[in-house]
Amino acid sequence: MSYGSTPVLVDVDLTVAEGAGVCITGENGIGKSTLLRCISSLQSPDAGEIEVFGGPPGSTPEFWRAVATTVEPPTWYPGLTAREHAELVCRAHGVDAEESGVDEALERFGLASHADAIPPSLSSGQKQRLTLALILLRPSKLLILDEPEQRLDPDGRATVAAMIAEYLAGGGSVLMASHDDVFSSAAGMSPISMTDLHPVQA
Amino acid sequence: MTEAAVSVTEVRGWVRKRQAAHKERGETLGNFYFALLFIAIVGGMLHRQLAVVFWPSVPNASQLAGVSIIVALIGGLYIALRRLGPLALSRPASSWLLMAPVSRRVLLLPSLGAAMAIAAMTGALGALAIMGHVLARPLAEQVVALPLLGALAANVLLLIALAAQADRWWSGLSDTIAYLLLAAGLAGLVVDSAVHAPRAPAGWPPAGSVLPVVGALALIVLIFFALAVRTLGRTPNDRILEAAKTAGTLADSAFGVEPSFVTDMLERRYWARRKLRSMRLWRRVPVLTAQDLLLLRRRPRRLLWLAGGAALPSLFVSAPGWVLAIAVVLGGLFAGGVTTSNVRTDTGNPWMLRMLGISSRDSVLQRCYVPVALATIWYTAALSLLQILGELPAGPWWALGIVLGPVGGVAAVRKARTGFVNNSILPFDTPMGSFSPGPLIASLAGVDVLLLGVPTIVLIALGNPLDLTGVIIQATLSVLAVRAYLAGTTAKDRVELSTH
Numbered sequence: 001m002s003y004g005s006t007p008v009l010v011d012v013d014l015t016v017a018e019g020a021g022v023c024i025t026g027e028n029g030i031g032k033s034t035l036l037r038c039i040s041s042l043q044s045p046d047a048g049e050i051e052v053f054g055g056p057p058g059s060t061p062e063f064w065r066a067v068a069t070t071v072e073p074p075t076w077y078p079g080l081t082a083r084e085h086a087e088l089v090c091r092a093h094g095v096d097a098e099e100s101g102v103d104e105a106l107e108r109f110g111l112a113s114h115a116d117a118i119p120p121s122l123s124s125g126q127k128q129r130l131t132l133a134l135i136l137l138r139p140s141k142l143l144i145l146d147e148p149e150q151r152l153d154p155d156g157r158a159t160v161a162a163m164i165a166e167y168l169a170g171g172g173s174v175l176m177a178s179h180d181d182v183f184s185s186a187a188g189m190s191p192i193s194m195t196d197l198h199p200v201q202a
Numbered sequence: 203m204t205e206a207a208v209s210v211t212e213v214r215g216w217v218r219k220r221q222a223a224h225k226e227r228g229e230t231l232g233n234f235y236f237a238l239l240f241i242a243i244v245g246g247m248l249h250r251q252l253a254v255v256f257w258p259s260v261p262n263a264s265q266l267a268g269v270s271i272i273v274a275l276i277g278g279l280y281i282a283l284r285r286l287g288p289l290a291l292s293r294p295a296s297s298w299l300l301m302a303p304v305s306r307r308v309l310l311l312p313s314l315g316a317a318m319a320i321a322a323m324t325g326a327l328g329a330l331a332i333m334g335h336v337l338a339r340p341l342a343e344q345v346v347a348l349p350l351l352g353a354l355a356a357n358v359l360l361l362i363a364l365a366a367q368a369d370r371w372w373s374g375l376s377d378t379i380a381y382l383l384l385a386a387g388l389a390g391l392v393v394d395s396a397v398h399a400p401r402a403p404a405g406w407p408p409a410g411s412v413l414p415v416v417g418a419l420a421l422i423v424l425i426f427f428a429l430a431v432r433t434l435g436r437t438p439n440d441r442i443l444e445a446a447k448t449a450g451t452l453a454d455s456a457f458g459v460e461p462s463f464v465t466d467m468l469e470r471r472y473w474a475r476r477k478l479r480s481m482r483l484w485r486r487v488p489v490l491t492a493q494d495l496l497l498l499r500r501r502p503r504r505l506l507w508l509a510g511g512a513a514l515p516s517l518f519v520s521a522p523g524w525v526l527a528i529a530v531v532l533g534g535l536f537a538g539g540v541t542t543s544n545v546r547t548d549t550g551n552p553w554m555l556r557m558l559g560i561s562s563r564d565s566v567l568q569r570c571y572v573p574v575a576l577a578t579i580w581y582t583a584a585l586s587l588l589q590i591l592g593e594l595p596a597g598p599w600w601a602l603g604i605v606l607g608p609v610g611g612v613a614a615v616r617k618a619r620t621g622f623v624n625n626s627i628l629p630f631d632t633p634m635g636s637f638s639p640g641p642l643i644a645s646l647a648g649v650d651v652l653l654l655g656v657p658t659i660v661l662i663a664l665g666n667p668l669d670l671t672g673v674i675i676q677a678t679l680s681v682l683a684v685r686a687y688l689a690g691t692t693a694k695d696r697v698e699l700s701t702h
Contacts, residue, residue: 059697059698061561064555072551073553075550075553075554077544079496079497088493092557092559093559115480118476120473135557
């Protein structure tokens, strides 16, 4: 995978077992986000093979019902409050909002008092909390998270780390990129350096 | 307040000199020359059409139409001024000079002057057009001062809007009154079309009343202007910044030929001002339809305009039949567009669609229900009203409205799915200069689906009594339109709305 004449990912080899949590670490620009984008099917590699749950990643509804990601910046519907976004996501997955604990999740992420706010009016940290709350509320088998600790305060990081750990304990798989070792270890992730995935460095 | 430390004139002069260093000699003069040349060429090409708009050879509108246009213009101009600011700065000036230790009043005065000049020109042109269309000829000498009256009236509106910009308690009230005036004006025009109101009598308005009104308005403008200049420095920063963003977005939109910049800005601002309370999505309908219904419930004013708008095709009853028919069919596109901002959001960034895990086929189908219902109700109301007014012959026109609904709804969804204007298409070279087809193609999105409303257009244009055959033909085409649209542009195995 390269940007113009600059190779970013060369001979990368990574396997994440089902039910495992892997945190990719490495300096800026080493290709962590690009790798996550390729795995999420949001970017096509120049060459190579990617498989998610035994098949190529794609844009099918089945793929996106199994995989939830924060690799892309979120978008918000006009005139829909934070709570209604959460209810919409639950309903689309056939889950009852009350039963799946929308209000508890908003409370846990410190968004209960902002449940009636429209997401664009929230601070960047609150938007990040809401994005993670939506991802963790809906059913999925794999989370692909790009620096989920970004813009979160220490309490927020601890909450998100605990929820990711719960997700792993529930049998889900997590692939994440992060610069925060404390956060990833609190989330129960196994760290792997991007340089270890690159047998041939550009 | 501390004394301004730096003269605005000096700062602006310094900025101009630095900008001049990057420009070629005579560039500003060249731009001015080309602008004048452009106006002269376009004026030369369109002078006949302009004459029809502003000064037809014989007055052709009734007195009621004249009064209605005046009322609608007052409401419309006030709304436009409030949307634009009316006091705005350029984006660089709002970033650098608004926060600088310079006199706010001197900084903002040129903007006020420009806004007053533009408002005056708009008011004068409006008055001229009303004179040309309504007043019986020959005109009395004093009536010639009506454009001046229009210019002064527009400036009164501008200065009221300027006071409202400072977020007075009556700002919201004044906006509501302006909307009501616009609606009343349009209603007057509809009534005028329906009853064929009489022409203005000779000697209306009384020549003797024009100059006193001009004098009174001039005095009001003078007093309001003095008050405005006195309080200009106290205009809140956030209001000026908002107006600067509006001006910048309008410039971006014009420069990039991308109207969605303005639509998005208006949408963002509307919701930013609203205080919402979370509601439960209706369980008995598909989830995205429930979301559209919630959005619909939160835009009651739009629904009101839609209801009033069903009477607007009556304005075209004097025009050829095909014009009335096209006006009716186009109306459904606007009616169906009340909730399509959700589709626009999904087209711009499919993150939420991926989060929801719904196929594009299902999501577009669920998003079509509300637009189709709105277009159906609107068409049925518009055609029934035309029949009640006696402008359509006998027949089940309401049934034609019902079967035409899917075409309008699907056209609205298609329009919302267009996304950004594609400016990468190679421009055509024409004798008039190069022409970029991107904006034209984007503007036709949705309108192309309306072509499936051709049976309705033909039926209205012919003016013959309507029978069930016409309704069945339209119904067949409408069903085909929806099926072909869903089959051709969506897929069961793709989440994203666009194939790119």
